[in-house]
Amino acid sequence: MSDRRYEALLHDAARRACRYIAELESRPVAPAAADVARLELLGGALPDEGLAPGEVLARLDEIGSPATVASAGGRYFGFVTGGVLPAALAANWLADAWDQNAFTSVHSALGAAVESVALGWLRDVLALPGDCGGAFVTGATMANFTALAAARHAVLARAGWDVEAEGLFGAPPVTLVVGEEAHGTLYKVIALLGLGRERVVTVPADDQGRMRADAIPALDGPAIVCVQAGNVNTGAVDPMAAICARARTQGAWVHVDGAFGMWAAAAPGYAGLLEGVADADSWATDAHKWLNVTYDSGIALVRDAETLRAAMSYAAAYLPTGGVREPFHYTPESSRRARGVEIWAALLSLGRSGLADLVARNCRMAVRFADALRGAGYEILNEVVLNQVLVAFGDADTTRRVVAAVQQDGTCWCGPTVWKGRAAMRISVCSWATTDEDVDKSIDAIVRIAAEQR
Ligand SMILES: *Cc1c(COP(=O)(O)O)cnc(C)c1O
Numbered sequence: 001m002s003d004r005r006y007e008a009l010l011h012d013a014a015r016r017a018c019r020y021i022a023e024l025e026s027r028p029v030a031p032a033a034a035d036v037a038r039l040e041l042l043g044g045a046l047p048d049e050g051l052a053p054g055e056v057l058a059r060l061d062e063i064g065s066p067a068t069v070a071s072a073g074g075r076y077f078g079f080v081t082g083g084v085l086p087a088a089l090a091a092n093w094l095a096d097a098w099d100q101n102a103f104t105s106v107h108s109a110l111g112a113a114v115e116s117v118a119l120g121w122l123r124d125v126l127a128l129p130g131d132c133g134g135a136f137v138t139g140a141t142m143a144n145f146t147a148l149a150a151a152r153h154a155v156l157a158r159a160g161w162d163v164e165a166e167g168l169f170g171a172p173p174v175t176l177v178v179g180e181e182a183h184g185t186l187y188k189v190i191a192l193l194g195l196g197r198e199r200v201v202t203v204p205a206d207d208q209g210r211m212r213a214d215a216i217p218a219l220d221g222p223a224i225v226c227v228q229a230g231n232v233n234t235g236a237v238d239p240m241a242a243i244c245a246r247a248r249t250q251g252a253w254v255h256v257d258g259a260f261g262m263w264a265a266a267a268p269g270y271a272g273l274l275e276g277v278a279d280a281d282s283w284a285t286d287a288h289k290w291l292n293v294t295y296d297s298g299i300a301l302v303r304d305a306e307t308l309r310a311a312m313s314y315a316a317a318y319l320p321t322g323g324v325r326e327p328f329h330y331t332p333e334s335s336r337r338a339r340g341v342e343i344w345a346a347l348l349s350l351g352r353s354g355l356a357d358l359v360a361r362n363c364r365m366a367v368r369f370a371d372a373l374r375g376a377g378y379e380i381l382n383e384v385v386l387n388q389v390l391v392a393f394g395d396a397d398t399t400r401r402v403v404a405a406v407q408q409d410g411t412c413w414c415g416p417t418v419w420k421g422r423a424a425m426r427i428s429v430c431s432w433a434t435t436d437e438d439v440d441k442s443i444d445a446i447v448r449i450a451a452e453q454r
Helices: 003-023 033-042 053-067 086-098 109-125 140-158 184-192 240-249 261-266 305-312 340-375 396-409 436-453
Strands: 133-137 175-179 201-203 223-228 253-257 282-286 298-302 388-392 415-419 422-428
Touching (some): 086 340, 109 298, 109 340, 133 140, 140 298, 223 240, 240 253, 261 340, 298 305
Parallel strands (some): 253 282
Antiparallel strands (some): 415 422
């Protein structure tokens, strides 16, 4: 391909992306069923002769773009997702052109350097110990996996067992304590690590889903306590300080699953929710949620960087052994995209105050949703302490019909959930792109639709 044609192709991709972004404001948030059905056109037998890159792109845009969920826009409040900041998207494009392998500093000095800088900034904004180690992984699931592998290493090493060498066969038993409201992916990670999802000790939670510190059993021997910062339904945060204090006296490792809730640390008005979080031993969070970078991006942080390294590192004759931080010593993966790039770009474009403002603004918007829906006569099922709102529109049937109608209407998108046995609609606000007008427009639509369904 000539330079000129290559350039035209990339300009075409940028032009199509810009048109897509411009249309986010006016299109329905959920794709039309007919557009989803057209995804079939992506398939068929793989042609013998390849298509020109421009034709490939055109086909992808024409079939793919209308079938996307407009989660990059300002009125997507489903699950806990987050949009993508302009600086993160642009940096991602450039980084994809670089096609760097962030495996080692030899593969990419840039990839290694950008991670080191981003790691330092993350420790700073998340108010974590200044020398903790970190790994840039695909999401909170893998971040939990990575941090808990370090935890497994540490608690078994203290019992005289080398888990990386010997595995879990014949190892001293490890007690894993989780809150009743732990995220589903945490159980998956526990299973992957051979710790047994049904062997966990489950601690009851309060009415907001916070683990009860007073209900943690007496622990002895190797033990890991998993706490949560940000319940996916209520946004509630476990009482970190009390749990860390209790676990510490019993020699247990404390791990924090803070996929989105950890970011409260970056906003002075909300950081109090996380009081004591820096006393834990490891943390997992997502950058593709509240930091609003492109998928996929999660971060594992471990107080003692050497422990993380001991759980993840390996050696080969051809790998560098120099003084710089080599990414592969800290991650489960070897070859990886340089996902530190977007984290670096997002943090630099926001600055400390911009990040604080993003978090605080989204939390204020959640309160605005809750106040308006309560004012319209509907029941808010949670204390709106962060960015999550749970609303019931009457009985379970009515609530489910309202959620379906809201999704169908397309002004905004919210998902269903069940909280303490009650059917609810869940509203999660975690995008830089959400404006007050988006919130008001969404409230108007929800109130109108709920009235129709009564
Ligand atoms: C989203 C979430 C996860 C899983 O994160 P992924 O990025 O999807 O892997 C884990 N724990 C909590 C609390 C979450 O909110």
